[in-house]
Amino acid sequence: MRSWHIPYTKEAFGELKIIFPAIEIIKSGSSDISNETQIQAKENNAGRTVPLVKGKNVSIVISGRKIILKLPKNELDIRFITSLRYSRWDKSNFCWIVPNYPGNIELIKEFFGERISTIEISETITIENKTGESRKINKNEMLIVEAANGRLQIYFAYDKLVSKKIKDFPYHKWNKNEKCWTIPYAEHYLAELQKFADDNKIKLIVEKPAVENRQIKRLSQRGDAGYRNCPEEYILKIREIQYSEKTLKTYQNAFEEFINYYREIDLKLIDEKMILEFMRYLVIERKVSESYQNQVINAIKFYYERVLKGERKTYLIDRPKKEKTLPTVLNEEEIKLLLNKTENLKHKAILMMAYSAGLRLGELINMKIKDIDSKRMQIRVEQAKGKKDRYTILSNKMLAILREYFVRYKPNEWLFEGEKGGQYSARSIQKVAKLSATKAGIKKNVGVHTLRHTFATHLLENGTDLRYIQSLLGHESSKTTEIYTHITTKGFDQIKNPLDQLDL
Known part of the structure; x- marks a missing residue:
């Protein structure tokens, strides 16, 4: 007989009882062992093969977008669960996780039938911020966070009506890292969500961006004796080709930030690797926008290609996909x-x-x-x-x-x-x-x-x-x-x- 073996200790048996509350002890040599542990099968009304197992040994928890299953191991059960799309085994919690897609819970109920001991529906979800602090969102609540990237992050316990509403907004997107829906920031979107929440008796909570998401400020000339100013030939070249004063100011500011990052190094000795390192600093630490990042690249290229008359180069760096945001308008x-x-x-x-x-x-x-x-x-x-x-x-x-x-x-x-x-x-x-x-x-x-x-x-x-x-x-x-x-x-x-x- 194939079986699992665990240490013969009180501690191990106690943990086993937590996982399998209906466990029974059958002494070695009992004639009941072989009959009780054999898994037989039959076909249900839908033509699906289901195991003939005695006792209520399947517990189900529906939590948001997840269905959590705990049950004894047998081949037919595993075959059924893995047939459900994107199901997976959670080895840390010793349970199966099945997406709460439409129809999945009905299939699970039909398959396990009378073997189901409990079905618990969790009314809350737990979210965690970057500092590790967690908070619970109840079923009748919706949390909206105004993220620093110009998006609204929306957290709520799974609800078909709320999900449908969010998918009505243009550029809606599921953020798999934050485990929330996001839509572009717009005042009339907030107003629309507020009305939706009021109509459906949902408590709406709106929060501003966290302090940790704010940008690191760039170096300033003020009060810095070692500040490196933009080379005179750089400014003259811009004026020579008749760029606008606004472009001159943009390029000058961007290039000065770059040369002050390497203020102890001769400009002609700064290589491509160092330029890429500076760009990563802008993205990761300064958290600059994609448009500012492009301005800096153009300002650097202008110096090495137009002022020093070097060969044209492309500086590539991986960066997050640009979020699509909608402009603010007045009625x-x-x-x-x-x-x-x-x-x-x-x-x-x-x-x-x-x-x-x-x-x-x-x-x-x-x-x-x-x-x-x-x-x-x-x-x-x-x-x-x-x-x-x-x-x-x-x-x-x-x-x-x-x-x-x-x-x-x-x-x-x-x-x-x-x-x-x-x-x-x-x-x-x-x-x-x-x-x-x-x-x-x-x-x-x-x-x-x-x-x-x-x-x-x-x-x-x-x-x-x-x-x-x-x-x-x-x-x-x-x-x-x-x-x-x-x-x-x-x-x-x-x-x-x-x-x-x-x-x-």
Whole structure:
């Protein structure tokens, strides 16, 4: 007879009783042994072979997305369990783990039948943070964590209704490391989840990013006597090929961070291996964005390829897949509140211009009086991103505000000038946007670019073709403009489901 053997001690027997509560002791030489341990089989109603085993010796725990099975070992049981997709043996807990897929628990109940001693449904899940601290989420709770990567991490005890709701959001994704669903961060998504939770009597808990996820700050020139400045020939080369001042500043800052990482080493002696080491530092320790990482690579390549006239190289480094996030937009009521709460005429004109023309912050600052064409009701945007000119639309209400603004403030060259003349500063304009949003009671993170995103979304909701929106925004690729189709939900009620067209 084939069997398992364990040490003949009280401790071993005690542990065995925990795993098999219904265990019986049969003395050696008993005539009952051979009959009780032989596993016979028959076919059930579904034609599946099931073992004929006496006694209730199968315990089941349903915990979230897992079904946990504890039972004595026999070949037919193992064959059945392994036939269930993605089932596995957990040797540390001495049990079988089966995914809680639709239909699995029914199959398990049918197979084991009267052998099932208990079926326990766990009403909670336990999650653990990076410090090892654990917390429980009850069945009627949903935890949403605003992650530092621009995603919402959603934790909940398994519920078909909640799972279905999350899968309705675009770019939803299962995070196997954190064991949670994630969706792009958007205020209206949070509001939608709050309404869903209220309707289904679920307690919604929203948490901000943990301090541990914050970035390490870059080295600063301030108070550092050994700080290494960008080489003069680097700056001259950028000016020589007529890159914009914004590009100059971006490249200069990025390259200075690089050369101060190796401040004791001659720039000409820094090799490819050292460059890759610095890039890993940015990703792993600084936790920089993918866009900043690309800026640094471009700044480094510019020095070695354009300034030193070296050969072109590609610097590759593994990095996490970029998460897709949706831009923040305001609804029409919020835009109305924002503008009405802006009492200063110049400030109102600035915000109205950003929204009504879909301008970037830099385009707003560089706008000149001559760029306003009131006859054609157009605005010329000169040397925008990528050194490209374009035209955008001029609103009648915007024109009326501009005329009132011209009479009162009398700008000379720039459309929006500071108190002492010259261009209005970027920081001041951003402060204006945030202050107006606060006065309007808008809790979203509002900046000038939010107004540009809102302009595009409202155009799309009003039926404007994507090609026109692409032209007005100055997007080089239509794929950039298509992001707004994932934000708007207007018109969903007009879409006819193809199933409804079938004669069933």
